[in-house]
Amino acid sequence: MTRASSPAGSNNASSSSSTASLESDIAIIGNDLKIIQDEPTTESEQELLEPYAKFRTEPINALSELGLHVLGTAWRSYDRILGQEIFYPGFSERLKDMVLKQEMLRGKIRELAKKRVEEEVHGDMLGPKGLVGEEGKWKNLRGKRRKEIEEQLTEVADEWTDAMICKMDSRPFIRGAYYLVTQLLTRAYHQGIHVSSQEVLRLREVAKEAARKKQSIIFLPCHRSHVDYVSLQLVCYRLGLALPTVVAGDNLNFPVIGPFLQHAGAMWIRRSFGDDQLYSTLVQSYMDTLLQNGYNLECFVEGGRSRTGKLLQPKFGILSYILDSVLSGRVEDAMVCPVSTQYDKVIEVDSYISELLGQPKKKEDLAGFLSASNVLSLKLGRVDVRFHQPWSLRGFVNEQRARMMKRSLSPGIENMYDAALKRRLLTTFGYKVLSEINDVSVVMPTALVGTVLLTLTGRSVGRGELIRRVEWLSQRVKAQGGRVAHFAGNVIEGVVDKALEVLGPNLVGRIDGLPEEMYYAEDRFQLSFYRNMTIHLFISQALVCTAMYTKVKLGGGAEAEKMSYQELYDYVFFLSQLFRAEFIFPTTPLEENLQTTLRGLVNDRVLSTTTGADGKIETIEIHSDERALDMENFDFYNFLLWPFVEASWLGAIAVFMLRPPPHYPDPEAWVDMKTFQDKAQLLGKTLYHRGDLSYYEAVNKEALKNAISRSEEEGIIVVTRPGKDSKAPQRVRLELEWTPAYDEVKDELIAEGKLWDLCEFIDRSRRDAKGKKEGVSVRRRILGLARSIGEGLWEDAVLEPEGVPMKIRRRQGIQTGGVTARL
Structure with a gap:
């Protein structure tokens, strides 16, 4: 295949408009690239090219393909890229020299040296504190000392820079790296990497203009897997775009893998900077150097990988450095490109589940990377990479600045370095990127099947019903403005079969020997990862239906299940506050979003409303058509949110464990946060197995x-925040006004007070499982369990103010301030 035959090589961005009516992908598999269109006449997998030849079965073809990469034949040469020149001898030394010459870094070194000299003067190490007249010799001594410290700090900066910067020095290396990684990746993801042809054509036009202006493209992807940065690098290489420098945590910089990644574009930064002014200034100088010279950049807006499948809240560390480069004027502009990477199946999900269930996170090492080799022979489906339309960071700053100044009581504010203003810009920046990642995300077949299996009331579902609900969900995704991964002409049955094959029997069980094969969620926990990939599309509907469920749960028929608009609004507001750390909500005001959501649910005949003479909604109820469907669509939205309602309820119940045992001498004692979290998880596991x-x-x-974070924000608990460099454990205690009552006669917690009221308010929207008993005995059992596990918490995790563990055992009557601590 020649370079010119690649559709992404078109110089005419407007050509995408001619094919806009035909949804299409570009499949990147092995050593070729081809547009595939989602048309009924297109044969499904026949459109996808085979991966690279295997050495075992096709040694001659495999050697031929390898030779093409070594020699750099056609597009493999990677010598006509869109962007600034990279991968040439001396690149890293040139980049390092530019970083070390940054005036910001030089100024910080002078400042730190001066402060150090002043400290030594105050310590009587460099002569008298007061210098007059003939004591000029001390000035010379101090001058020499300052110069000596500057040289030492420069050496440190040089060493740190060398360890940090990417080392794109060899084009033969990157050719070989592309070949090797593609060999591995396309054996795991056998259906290849897919991108939208329209998005790629648009991105190339932006890249051409950015290269002309010597501006960087800042790729900001979501982060679900280590494959994220690999797949984006492969896409950029294959489409002739300059590879971005990838901001990566130095936990990945271990033997073999670390140097390989660094020479492929990774820059290493510490996981935490602490209060190290030199290091933070060095990172800022590096960001400035990359952006001033038009080198592309990639970092993850969520920080770490999402273990749950949904987007995490934004982390503002590197985003802050990027924004500061433009705000300060040191960088004129850069283009921001949010990126969504979706998978049929994520390689690391098994390890994620272990971590979420409380297993310690394993340290990244070579053995861990090599252990992934067992998945290279599996069929994990495909990877979909989607690019949002890039936008100007300078344009964003100017637009937000104008808005903020217009709303400000002091319109004359001109100082863009006002801390509060910068925080608002940074927050808006982060959430804008996350919202746009959601906008371009595609829903994979595995996510469709996983979501359906976890939102059905029965134990299992027949094949016909599964197909029907997957098709319904596909239509709902599109109606919400979402995008479903192109099926390349496959009928829905074929799509479901492919998803079931990728998920495998460990996630989806199958029952044969019945009139129709039945499927069920074998591993609900792991399937929830894929369900969470769809929830952002329906979060508004889920909030409304879950609020409505608080009435439906009480029963009594259609008339009794009506809900007033104000009741609905209040509970939706409560839920939105409850989950503000869980989901990325629409940016529109709650009232506006609620009205829009209700209109949609009414149009879908899930809910119906009555309005008053003023045209305002007065009551809401389940639509008669929905009741005729046994409320399957209403239940669907509830099933999406119920696990999160349960988690919030569990978090509130767990706070009861923070109540000091009776007769404990200090009602405001601290306990270790990590131990509290572990005990809360133990409480939850026990409650689950007890029903x-x-x-x-x-x-x-x-x-x-x-x-737990929400409890802190609401003032229910108090959490210490040790300094960045402090190794002291994080501590937590219960606020006195939220302390639950205790019946010393019966020796039990009492189900009353502010904390219990919160638990009850959350409980109103919890799923009312059939056969589930409610009442005094249940409350007593739940609180009794919280008290029992809480005793272990207070034995193991009580901390003195200095953070030293203070073991208190029931068998030991330890005297504290004249009072025996009876536990």
């Missing part, structure tokens, strides 16, 4: 952390 919790995924570590 008091419906969803096992509610005990996942991330959901509990979010619930």
Whole structure:
């Protein structure tokens, strides 16, 4: 295949408009690239080219393909890229020299040296503190000392820069790396990497203009897998775009893999900078150097990988450096390109589940990377990479600045370095990127099947019903403005079969020997990862239906299940606050979003409303057509949110464990946060196995952390924040006004007070499982379990103010301030 035959090589961006009516992908598999269109006449997988030849079965073809890469034949030469020149001898030395010459870095070195000299003067190490007249010799000594410190700091900066910067020095290396990684990746993801032809054509036009202006493209992808940065690098290489420098945590910089990634474009940064002013200035100088010279950049807006399948809240570390480059004027402009990467199946999900269930996170090492080799022979489906339309960072700053100044009470504010203003810009920046990632994300077949299996009321579902609901969900995704991965002409049955094949029997069980084969969720926890890939599309509907469920749950027929608009609004507001750390919500005001969502649900005949003489909605109820369908669509939206409701309820119940045991001398004692989180997870697992919790995924570590964070934000608990360099453990205690009552006669917690009221308010929207008993005995059992596990918490995790563990055992009557601590 010649370079010119690549459709992404077109110089005419407008050519995409002629094919806009035909949804199409570009399949990147092995050593070729081809547009495939989602048309009924297109044969399904026949459109996808085969991966590279295998050495075992086709040694001659494999050697031929390898030779083409070594020699750099046609597009493989990677010598006519769109962007600034990279991969040439001396690149890293030139880049390093530019970083070290940054005035910001030089100024910080002078500042730190001066401060150090001043400290030594105050310590009587460099002569008298007061210098007058003939004491000029001390000035010379101090001058020499300052110069000596500057040289030492420069050496440190030089060493750190060398370890940090990407080393794109060899074009033969990147050719070979592309060949090797593609060999591995296309054996795991046998259906290849797909991108939208329209998006690629548009991106190339932006890249041409950016190269002309010597501007960078900042790729900001979501982060679900280590494959994210690999797939984006492969796409850029194959389409002739300058590879971005990838901001990566130095936890990946271990033998063999670390140097390989660094020579392929990775820059290493510490996971935490602490208060190291030199290091943080060095990182800023590096960002400035890349952006001033038009080198492309890639970093993950979420920080780490999402273990749950949905987008995480934005992390503002590197984003802050990027924004500062433009705000300060050191960089004129850069183009921002949000990127979505979706998978039929994520390689690391098994390890994610272990972490979410409380297993310690394993340190990244070569053995861990090599252990992924067992998936290279599996059929994991495909990877879909989608690019949002790039936009000017300078244009964004100017637009937001104008808005903020217009709303400000002090319109004369001109200082863009006002801390509050910068924080608002940074927050808007982060959430804008996340929203646009969601906008271009595609829903994969595995996510469709996983979502359907987790939103059905029965134990299993017949094949026909599964296909029907997958087709319904596909239509709902599109109606919400979402995009479903192109099926390349496959009928829906074929799509479902492919998804079931990729998910495998460990995730989806099958029952044969019945009139129709039946499928069920074998591993609900792992399937929830794929369900969470769709939830952002329906979060508004889920909030409304879950609020409506608080009435439906009470029963009594259609008339009794009506809900007033104000009741609905209040509970939707409560839920949106409850889950503000869980989901990326629409940016429109709640009232506007609620009205829009209700109109959609009414049009879909899920809900119906009545309006008053003023035209305002007065009551909401389940539509009669929905009741005739046994409320399957209404239940669908509830099933999406119920696991998160359960997790929030569990988080509130867990706070009861923070109540000090009776007669404990200090009602405001601290306990270790990590131990508290572990005990909360233990509480959840026990409640699940005893039948008091419906969803096992509610005990996942991330959901509990979010619930605990909300308790802190609401002032229910107090959490210490040790300094960045402090090794002191994080501590937590219960606020006195939220302390639950205790019946010392019965020796039990009492189900009353502000904390219990919160638990009850959340409980109103929890799923009412059939056969589930409610009442005094259940409350007593739940709180009794919280008290029992809480005793272990107080034995193991009580901390003195200095953070030293203070073991208190029931068998030991330890005297504290004259009072025996009876536990």
